[in-house]
Amino acid sequence: MALYSAAAAVLAGLERGEGGLKSLVYNSGFPHVRQLYALVSETLRYASVLEKLLDGAALLQAEKKLAPQLAKVLVYDLLFGQGLKCGGRWKALARRHRARLEAELARMKVRHKVSRNEDLLAPEKAVNTAGEWARAGWAPCAGSSGGLCLTCPAPAASQVPRYVRVNTLKTCVDDVIDFFKRQGYAYLGKAASVEELKTLSGKEFLLDLHLPELLVFPSQTDLHDNLLYTSGHIILQDKASCLPAFLLGAVAGSHVIDACAAPGNKTSHLAAILKNKGQIFAFDVDPKRIATMNTLLTRAGVTGCQLAQQDFLTVDPRDPKYSSVTHILLDPSCSGSGMVTRGPGEEAPLSAERLQALAGFQRRVLNHALRFPALQRLVYSTCSLHQEENEHVVQAVLQEWGSAFRLVTAFPSWPCRGLAAFSGAESCLRASPAETLTHGFFVAVLERCKEGAAAPSSLPAAAKENPQPGEGTEPGATPKKRKKKKQKMK
Ligand SMILES: C[S@@+](CC[C@H](N)C(=O)[O-])C[C@H]1O[C@@H](n2cnc3c(N)ncnc32)[C@H](O)[C@@H]1O
Structure with missing residues (x-):
């Protein structure tokens, strides 16, 4: 032109x-x-x-x-x-x-x-x-005139420590610390700051400052062959990915849904928090990931989890089976743009259309989750950096539900907050290699405001066009019936 x-x-x-x-x-x-x-x-x-x-x-x-x-x-x-x-x-x-x-x-x-x-x-x-550049996670760049370059990320993967979640279904933190000490590792106590995690080297390890069952090792530490890992006593899980189950706040005996669950790290964390008491309903659409999840849950000693290969959008919130579900963990498919293990060249191409489609799915699935009648608290998380998949999704869905649900401040002492996309977005939290030494991650915690407040302030078009018997005030269309396979974990 x-x-x-x-x-x-x-x-x-x-x-x-x-x-x-x-x-x-x-x-x-x-x-x-x-x-x-x-x-x-x-x-x-x-x-x-x-x-x-x-x-x-x-x-x-x-x-x-x-x-x-x-x-x-x-x-x-x-x-x-x-x-x-x-x-x-x-x-x-x-x-x-x-x-x-x-x-x-x-x-x-x-x-x-x-x-x-x-x-x-x-x-x-x-x-x-x-100093500010380094704090923000961007590295000095020989090619830029000022010696620093906003577009060259610091070597994020090597900044992120190896996090080890102790699986309390099988062991306890003290026993795992003793085990590692016997293997020649040096335990330095509980970290006092995120900065301290950066100083780890060789065979040193720390107890994390934020999460009580998380040990922190230098990033190069490979524990995949370690007996504790192969026997399911420890789970190799990034710290940010431990936040959703931790922040969900479910207690032993609760009925919980893990809506997009495979391969199941967060489900096994939930089961540990519930002490295998209560009921977890876990869903995923991907049969291969479900198979992996089955292995992982068995190895982790998870019981009381009903794992179904089913589109969560087709799960009927009115099914009496789910009438006691008070907590939902929603970690839907996302662009994965926060995952630091992918180098810049390996990043999967993300078109604007794909981003929109993901955001649309995320809004639908979050809306659907809020329809469970006994729901009290929900954690929405992604490993995406895009506001479209994070703050915008939460904002849009909260708007639809009016005063029925509210955002609560997730982990008030966590240093990295949601971007100011709307008033109150700072209640959400973000994680990043530079600021929290983790993968890029987003978490929002939603709570029901008052009993029985199930009506959204405005109905999405689909619900207006297809009002459902007895459900006229709820968002979303009637779930389509799809084939489902269910497996009970022992
Ligand atoms: C980010 S991953 C979940 C990771 C998992 N929470 C964990 O911690 O191991 C998203 C998952 O959502 C599943 N998924 C995508 N669409 C779904 C749907 N409509 N219903 C249920 N699961 C879905 C994908 O197959 C994928 O396994």
Whole structure:
């Protein structure tokens, strides 16, 4: 499109010192000078952010023939402007790189703890000292002029320690500590700060400061062949992934649903918290993951868990079987953008459509979970960095349910909070390699406000179109009947 070429030419002219912005725009020969002026000024306003996005997404390396000025203009319009208003090669280029650019932008916002694009420009949010950069998880970059680069993440995987959850169904923390000591490990006591976890080396280990049954080893520690692991006495589980069961607050004897459960680390944690007393209903759609889960739960000594290969959206909240379910753990499929074990090159491509589809599923499944009549408390979690899968999902669903459910502050002393996407989002928590030495993670804790408050403030279209007998005030359409297989854990 001529507008983009003209804007790129003006930017190039500015860089070569051929004139000021106004004169270059007026002398460009482009007929719509206002439009051109606006696009160039906005691109310049976002210049430093755009440079970092281009670097992070390696756009210029991938598109060798694309001039940097044109790349900036296109990426500006794609991410911050009106969206690309052109077809042909620019549209194809945008399609190829959009997901990567959006992921880079999402990461940048997480690092800066901002929710709006404009906040990346605010001077008070500018992260420009070495200390702040390091704290935010971004590493010095030899290639950037200032020696530091927003788009180069620190080697996150090697920052994250090896976390070991003691399986209290089979053993206790003291016995596991003694076992490791006998194996030549040095126990340093309970950590006083997250910083202390970074200092671990060799065969040292600590008790975690936040979670009582979590031991922390240096990141290179491999315990997959360790007898405690192979016998199910310990579970190798990232600290962030231990938060949902811990924060759910179910007690022994509770009836709990784990809605998207496989491969079952959180289910086995739930079972340990329940001391195998009560009932866990676990669902997953994936037969292979269910098979793995069966092995894992058996090895962990989990009993009292009904594991079903079933789409959770088809589970009927009115089934008397679930009438005592007071707690639900909802850890649905997500983009996985917070998983640090994937290097930048290995990241699965995430298109805008896929992100939207995931967010749509997450909203549906959260809405569905809130329909269980005895539900008191629910934990929603993802290992995604995207606000679309996190704060936005929680906000949208809470809005639908009006005053029936509220967010409670999850782990008040946890240092990293939800992004300010809506008032109260700081009640949610986030986790990241840089700030909490964990995978990137999101948790929201929802509680029912008062007994019997089951009516959402506004009904989604599907519910309005298909009111259900006796359920007219609830969101969601009638679950479709699908084939299900059930397995009882012994
Ligand atoms: C993030 S993983 C869950 C991890 C699990 N909570 C754990 O800690 O081991 C999401 C799971 O949701 C399952 N899933 C996706 N759609 C589902 C649905 N409609 N009903 C039930 N499970 C679903 C996927 O098969 C996947 O195993």
